[in-house]
Amino acid sequence: MNSESSNTHEQKTNVGKKLNLLLCCAGQATKERIKCLLSNLKDLSNIINEFHIRVIGNNESCSLFKDNSNLIEMIYTDDDEWAQWKQIGDPVLHIDLTKWADILLVAPMDVETMGKVAIGICDNLLTCTLRAWNLKKPVIFCPAISKTVREQSITQKHLSTLRSWGYKEISPAIYPDFTATTCEYPMVEPTEINTIVISLIEEKS
Secondary structure, eight states: OOHHHHHHHHHHHOOEEEEEEEEEEESOOOHHHHHHHHHHHHHGGGTEEEEEEEEEOOHHHHHHHHTTTTSEEEEEOHHHHHHHOSSTTSOOHHHHHHHHOSEEEEEEEOHHHHHHHHHTOOOSHHHHHHHHOOTTSOEEEEEOOOHHHHTSHHHHHHHHHHHHTTOEEOOOSSOOOOOTTOSSOOOOOHHHHHHHHHHHHHHHO
């Protein structure tokens, strides 16, 4: 292999020196979805020299993340926000996380969290972190909602609000029919998330 082709190969397999990704789970997620999401994110470690993931999860998802903790540095819940802060001058977790992370990824994002963020409600670690986020850095959100709910006017208004702030929405191209026996609402495939993350890193570099 000549030096020119070797350099081209290096550029394709090394899109960044370092990435701190804050992965936030808001909504129902099965073990299979979490495992698939983390498996795809792990692929990014092959093209990023230093790839670090921290997680904000809810009570339901935390145990699922712990089962796949080999890639995750830290897992935070709402309790951690208050455990670290006792008085003025103490560290504030959601502020520290906004400083640490290069990209904030919400996958999945349920309709409740979407509505809270759109109107400025900050009642948990995730919504406080999003409220304090520096919009010069990317936010990616992956709605996990049914087609019927997505088509509602209030949902469209909330989606439009988040996009107007520069949030990058990634949603499925096709919404399957949702039934009472479905375990979770549809969400974009994790491979598409990786594609967006890589493109954002390349734009930054």
